[in-house]
Amino acid sequence: MSVLVFVEGLNGEIKKSSLEAASYGNQVAKALGTSATAVAIGDVKEEALTQLGAQGISKVLFDGEQRLKQFVADAYVKVIAAAVQKEDAKVVVFSNSNIGASVGAKLAVRLNASLATNVTTLPKTEGAGFTVTRGVFSGKAFADVALTSDIKIVAIKKNSFDISSEGTGAATVESFSAGLTDADFALLPKETVMQDTSGGVLLQEAEVVVSGGRGLKGPENWHLIEDLAKELGAATACSKPVSDMDWRPHHEHVGQTGTTISPNLYIAVGISGAIQHLAGVNSSKVIVVINKDSEAPFFKAADYGIVGDAFEVVPKLIEAAKALDK
Amino acid sequence: MKILVCISNVPDTTSKINFAADNKEFDKNGVQFVINPWDEYALTRAIELKEAKGGSVTVINVGEADTEPNIRKALAIGADDAIRVNAHPKDAFFVAQQIAAVAKENNYDIILMGKESIDYNGSQVHNMVGELLSIPSVVPAFKLDMVDDTTARLEREIEGGKEVVEVKLPFVASAQQPMSEPRIPNMRGIMTARTKPLQVVEPTGAEAKSAYVNYSKPEKKGGVKMIDAENAGELITLLRNEAKVL
Ligand SMILES: Cc1cc2nc3c(=O)[nH]c(=O)nc-3n(C[C@H](O)[C@H](O)[C@H](O)COP(=O)(O)OP(=O)(O)OC[C@H]3O[C@@H](n4cnc5c(N)ncnc54)[C@H](O)[C@@H]3O)c2cc1C
Numbered sequence: 001m002s003v004l005v006f007v008e009g010l011n012g013e014i015k016k017s018s019l020e021a022a023s024y025g026n027q028v029a030k031a032l033g034t035s036a037t038a039v040a041i042g043d044v045k046e047e048a049l050t051q052l053g054a055q056g057i058s059k060v061l062f063d064g065e066q067r068l069k070q071f072v073a074d075a076y077v078k079v080i081a082a083a084v085q086k087e088d089a090k091v092v093v094f095s096n097s098n099i100g101a102s103v104g105a106k107l108a109v110r111l112n113a114s115l116a117t118n119v120t121t122l123p124k125t126e127g128a129g130f131t132v133t134r135g136v137f138s139g140k141a142f143a144d145v146a147l148t149s150d151i152k153i154v155a156i157k158k159n160s161f162d163i164s165s166e167g168t169g170a171a172t173v174e175s176f177s178a179g180l181t182d183a184d185f186a187l188l189p190k191e192t193v194m195q196d197t198s199g200g201v202l203l204q205e206a207e208v209v210v211s212g213g214r215g216l217k218g219p220e221n222w223h224l225i226e227d228l229a230k231e232l233g234a235a236t237a238c239s240k241p242v243s244d245m246d247w248r249p250h251h252e253h254v255g256q257t258g259t260t261i262s263p264n265l266y267i268a269v270g271i272s273g274a275i276q277h278l279a280g281v282n283s284s285k286v287i288v289v290i291n292k293d294s295e296a297p298f299f300k301a302a303d304y305g306i307v308g309d310a311f312e313v314v315p316k317l318i319e320a321a322k323a324l325d326k
Numbered sequence: 327m328k329i330l331v332c333i334s335n336v337p338d339t340t341s342k343i344n345f346a347a348d349n350k351e352f353d354k355n356g357v358q359f360v361i362n363p364w365d366e367y368a369l370t371r372a373i374e375l376k377e378a379k380g381g382s383v384t385v386i387n388v389g390e391a392d393t394e395p396n397i398r399k400a401l402a403i404g405a406d407d408a409i410r411v412n413a414h415p416k417d418a419f420f421v422a423q424q425i426a427a428v429a430k431e432n433n434y435d436i437i438l439m440g441k442e443s444i445d446y447n448g449s450q451v452h453n454m455v456g457e458l459l460s461i462p463s464v465v466p467a468f469k470l471d472m473v474d475d476t477t478a479r480l481e482r483e484i485e486g487g488k489e490v491v492e493v494k495l496p497f498v499a500s501a502q503q504p505m506s507e508p509r510i511p512n513m514r515g516i517m518t519a520r521t522k523p524l525q526v527v528e529p530t531g532a533e534a535k536s537a538y539v540n541y542s543k544p545e546k547k548g549g550v551k552m553i554d555a556e557n558a559g560e561l562i563t564l565l566r567n568e569a570k571v572l
Contacts, residue, residue, distance in 0.1 A: 105453035114535040140343040144540040194487035265571040308555025320559030
């Protein structure tokens with residue numbers, strides 16, 4: 001038996017969340033007295049994959065088929081299922097990304113496996129059991145779930161596990177094919193449009209997020225958020241009314257009905273802190289709130305707070321951030 | 327066109343979450359249940375498609391009798407009929423099998439549901455249903471239009487961008503903003519909902535593949551440290567030297 005980790009790429013590099021998954025997989029393998037192998041698909045270079053050695057992965061199965069650079073669920077599932085079989089994997093680790101959660105669910109059906117998404121702990125494996133903790137009720141609680149099938153699939157919450165660098169040596173990359181046919185690519189996207197990630201920071205993967213709410217008064221003031229984000233190497237986000245009014249695109253909207261994030265640092269500017277907003281950001285490690293109303297509910301969930309006018313406070317933060325040595 | 331919309335019955339977004347029976351069960355006491363907000367995007371889009379193209383919208387919920395007020399609400403919003411699979415939803419796989427079993431009998435053209443439920447945040451059922459029925463699932467979609475009578479065009483979110491996918495009926499899709507603008511039931515809707523068919527069926531013998539054994543709540547924050555607005559720059563120093571997040 002072994003542990004298999006699914007590795008996603010973006011622009012040729014391994015996604016940060018996949019490095020977390022690799023580190024997690026290696027730890028699970030050690031606890032079970034076995035080793036972890038990775039399977040990689042998509043937009044990632046072979047050289048990048050060899051670096052998974054640092055996360056304790058010695059072998060990477062890589063299907064370099066061109067069409068896999070785009071996400072085609074059926075093709076992905078087929079490749080991963082074949083890798084599970086080849087490696088006799090009993091635990092499969094994904095990042096809880098759009099792709100990871102999608103493929104994980106299909107794979108669970110195909111392999112008759114148990115699945116837990118949004119996982120926040122390593123498994124407890126005493127007495128041949130396998131219990132993980134997962135985030136539930138939109139960040140308001142955790143649940144311990146026992147996975148009862150022979151094969152267990154976990155999709156781990158982003159930014160919840162450290163990336164280890166204890167491994168030595170490069171991982172060997174083996175080319176791997178599951179015999180994909182045209183039929184597996186029936187759902188190849190007609191068109192893929194990537195956002196302008198000139199800042200280079202993907203919201204779901206970001207360690208620092210600067211977010212603006214209705215308190216910023218209008219889209220013309222967003223340079224405050226963007227400039228601060230730029231200085232801090234952060235991604236930008238917003239509250240729901242801000243995207244509803246089209247001040248910002250919908251994919252930036254965080255909260256109960258938007259994206260859920262868990263960065264190391266979340267800076268909320270002019271956001272009141274409604275419970276539905278908190279649901280999407282409450283597992284951020286450090287929360288900073290800037291609001292002119294000292295009674296704003298967000299302060300109750302904050303680690304640091306400034307009561308003041310965003311239009312005066314944020315420029316001071318940008319100045320201070322510029323002075324940091326990077 | 328026959329559309330099936332899956333709805334789940336979840337605590338209102340403002341609910342305080344508590345547990346009972348020594349943290350082994352969710353405490354329903356004092357909790358108001360609503361249609362999962364993500365499912366509302368699916369439901370409204372289904373109704374819009376029916377209004378434009380004809381056909382029917384059926385809602386399905388896997389749940390015990392206490393979910394019926396929200397099933398009736400979905401009927402009041404504009405679904406034509408409803409099915410309740412009479413079972414406690416043990417886990418995503420269990421729920422997906424119940425939905426797939428009903429779908430196999432009825433040949434729906436489109437099966438829609440929310441991107442995730444706000445209680446268990448699993449994001450699994452849509453892909454599992456697609457897989458169980460061997461039909462495509464397009465997840466998470468924020469736009470859904472019919473190209474012609476047999477093909478739909480969807481836009482779905484991917485990390486860092488979006489994809490446009492065209493898919494033949496039948497298929498499964500999950501919904502998120504801004505697929506539609508959720509509707510509030512009107513008086514006429516509420517009246518007619520009372521007499522719309524709500525069929526209760528017993529579950530198939532499917533087993534769950536996971537068991538929820540214990541619940542806990544996050545640790546409370548240590549309290550907020552306030553910084554004077556005049557010295558706002560001090561925050562950046564604290565974030566680097568004290569919190570160590572910069
Ligand atoms: C089912 C449901 C789902 C929802 N999902 C989400 C979700 O996913 N995400 C989300 O964000 N919301 C969501 N909401 C909406 C949520 O309830 C709030 O309405 C919303 O978060 C408020 O956004 P806001 O804080 O930007 O605006 P407001 O509540 O209007 O707050 C603006 C804040 O800015 C402050 N302010 C004003 N001027 C200044 C200034 N010059 N300087 C500094 N501060 C200033 C004000 O004091 C105020 O606190 C949902 C609601 C429902 C019912």
